[in-house]
Amino acid sequence: MDMGFFNEIGEKVELPRQDLTLRYGENSHEAAFVYGKPQFELLHEGKQLSYNNILDAESAWVLAKNLNVVGGGCAVIKHQTPCGVAYLRNDTDEEKINVIRKAIEADSESSYGGILATSFSLTLDMAKSINTYLEVIVAPEFDNEAVEYLSKKKVRLIKPLEYTPFAGKVAFGSLVLSERKFEGEPxxxxxxxxxxxxxxxxxxxxxxxxxxxxxxxxxxxxxxxxxxxxxxxxxxxxxxxxxxxxxxxxxxxxxxxxxxxxxxxxxxxxxxxxxxxxxxxxxxxxxxxxxxxxxxxxxxxxxxxxxx
Missing domain, CATH: 3.40.140.20 (AICAR transformylase, duplication domain)
Structure with a gap:
């Protein structure tokens, strides 16, 4: 597929194609393409990832990671929009289970079929506390027992690598990027x-x-x-x-x-x-x-x- 990307002097740029096949594009009758290497490890793929899954998963992860400015937390995303978000009051496993529940229950109707991301490692007890159907779970780490438990479901498990997030769109045959920064104090x-x-x-x-x-x-x-x-x-x-x-x-x-x-x-x-x-x-x-x-x-x- 000719995406038509060009540099600042009008020369065509060939973007590297990553060997990651997506189930379909934004709609099921549309194909999807990945250029560059996605910065995550796919720990479990219950069913093949789609275009929307990747965009939603990144939206959830960036929000969850930004929650570290208030001590961490959990976010549930649907269509790149938060359904429910909660932040940690302390660093105990009990509180982490609590914020997972709060984030889901903040809008349980919309959370169904969404993407959940945590700023903290996911344990087996945390995995068992999830009481709704999810498309993807994103976390910085997963305990082996949590992966084993969740792998019995259709949910995909994504562990992000270190990378710098950008906001971006494809427009007029080019890729338009913007820095994405959250900084400063109110x-x-x-x-x-x-x-x-x-x-x-x-x-x-x-x-x-x-x-x-x-x-x-x-x-x-x-x-x-x-x-x-x-x-x-x-x-x-x-x-x-x-x-x-x-x-x-x-x-x-x-x-x-x-x-x-x-x-x-x-x-x-x-x-x-x-x-x-x-x-x-x-x-x-x-x-x-x-x-x-x-x-x-x-x-x-x-x-x-x-x-x-």
Whole structure:
């Protein structure tokens, strides 16, 4: 297949073809191709990997690895979008089993058939605690007993190698790449002081959600996720609708600035008490004044977290 990749001076570039055959492309009637060597070990392949499996698995792994800024955790992904995410309060095996359960149960309907990734090694007891059907499990290490137990199922087991993640798309016959970085510390501008790990957790998750993302978290787990919308207001409505009563007292994170106060109004009406977001809008002052007047704590994100 001629993909038509070219360098900066217009010369055609032949990309190395990796000997990895995928079941099918984005849809079952479409072929899929892998160029370059995927940086993972496939410990078990219950059924052949597909194009979507690889993209979802990487989305889950990058999010799980970013959770290390709050001590680690677990993420469940479907269609490159988080279904549920939870972070560790301590480093015990009991807590790790607990966050696996929390991440799945945060949206158990969407988690079914998803991809689960942990920032920590997966033991047999952790593997046995998984109570839903999954397409792929990704972890930095798997105990032999866990591999043996999970290999009796159709789930694929992926152990990532060390590599630098990029965001990218194929466009106009070329491969367009962007660096993917999560860095810096949120800064409280005003209002009540919230658990800084909860604020950072919300920002880590919102970085993994597509376009105009709004994420609500409470007590170490996601309670509402809205994204993939052309309007931030719509994402706020989706996140708060999914959260329901759990939005009361929750922390909301936005992947970019609020261009108007309407998104904040939806969050405030749902009971959100803290917002973390980047600044940069010509209406920043209006947005911040609105939050302050309505008793909402505001944390400034050091970076924009937008993913297309």
């Amino acid at each position: 800064e409280r501008l005003f209002g009540e002081e919230f658990n800084i790990n909860e604020v950072k957790f919300a920002l880590v998750v919102v970085e993994a959600v597509k376009s105009n993302a709004i994420v609500l978290v409470k007590d170490g787990v996601t309670v509402g996720i809205g994204g993939g919308q052309p309007s931030r207001k719509r994402s706020a409505w989706i996140a708060t609708t999914l959260a329901g009563e759990k939005a009361h007292g929750a922390i909301a994170a936005s992947d970019a600035f609020f261009p108007f106060t309407d998104g904040l109004e939806i969050l405030m009406s749902a009971g959100v008490k803290c917002v973390a977001a980047p600044l940069g809008s010509i209406r920043d002052e209006e947005v911040l004044n609105f939050a302050k007047e309505h008793g909402i704590a505001f944390y400034k994100s050091p970076i924009r977290l937008f993913r297309h």
